[in-house]
Amino acid sequence: SAITVGVAEGMLVYYAVIGAACYWDFLFGFAYLIAPHLEDVVFFGGISYMWHCYVESSDPLNQYINSVTILDGLDNIWNEDYHVA
Secondary structure: HHHHHHHHHHHHHHHHHHHHHHOHHHHHHHHHHHHHHHHHHHHHHHHHHHHOOOOOOOOOOOOOOOOOEEEOOOOOOOEOOOOOO
């Protein structure tokens, strides 16, 4: 589909820019592009793991138990209120 092609093209451009920056100056490319990317992957992976780490032993497929659900939260930065996935 068109969305898949657009996402693939965007990823190719993103990683090509990282590759070009690292070719130009590896320390710059690592410090400003690779390290922040790795930090984001670890950060959001940890959030996702902690968000979905609970399981109801009597009903492990219950999606309302295996996700954190915040009712009437004070802020909704990453759309976490009423989150079930």
